[in-house]
Amino acid sequence: MGRHKPKKKRKGLKIFLIVLLVLVAGIVAYGYSIYHNLSKAANAVHSPIDRTPEVNRPSDLELSKKEPFSVLMLGVDEREGDKGRSDTMIVITVNPKSQSMEMLSIPRDTRVEIVGNGTVEKINHAYARGGVEMSMNTVEKFLDIPIDYYVKMNMEGFQEIVDAVGGVTVKNDLDFTQDGHHFAVGELNLDGKEALSYSRMRKNDARGDFGRQMRQRQVIQGVINKGANISALWKYDDVLKALSKNVETNISFDEMKSIQKNYADARHNLEQIQIEGSGATIDGLWYYVVPDEERVKVQNKLKEHLELK
Known part of the structure; x- marks a missing residue:
């Protein structure tokens, strides 16, 4: 045996x-x-852009060397027969050495020089005048930093992305109702439609556009956190379909892989920056005017994070 x-x-x-x-x-x-x-999916959303930057780097960006980089996020409401305006403009800088991200929302009514158009008007007009290229150049000149990448998102389709990752969790500090949805104070779990309504409200918020920007950043951070979670692998097909339909970017697939490999931990330390200014009516139009000293302060903070100082 x-x-x-x-x-x-x-x-x-x-x-x-x-x-x-x-x-x-x-x-x-x-x-x-x-x-x-x-x-x-990466090839489907990849849309390279050929432009002459307003602000040049000392040398070409090398993601393999873990150099800090910047991204301009454009949330665009595009309707049939209308190019639309970028009602959401967010600059994100990523530094893998400090494992941190800084996120700056630029109010859409900010009065700036529209680079390439020869006008001074609201910054969200840059997209309507000259698309992504003019938006990137205008933001570069306004902030005096290089904008390495852009991500353009169709805001109407943003709800599909939120639903694809299984919804997002936010901490709401204001009781309000928008588009028939009631948002109580506290931690909320939002589906796509709710997240879109949550991020769009500004009229019932005394903080105006700043309150709206804060909610937009919460939703974006929620999507980033959910998308980076291992459980998202089981929903990856839905996520990729939603992204393919609603997103354009000049980040290539190889660059995406480098960012995932070398920069992923930065998402855990996100600082939200606010640029201070005041409202003013000029030639019959309302603008958000940022004083030079405030603009320089924000520029210096972003340059330091990008290790350009």
């Missing part, structure tokens, strides 16, 4: 190895499927 035991052990080990091999093969195949679909 004793002589048969090793054979049984070997047979048990063989079965175990076969089962393990099947599982590994399945995981590898699933991983390849994810990789293939990620690559396909």
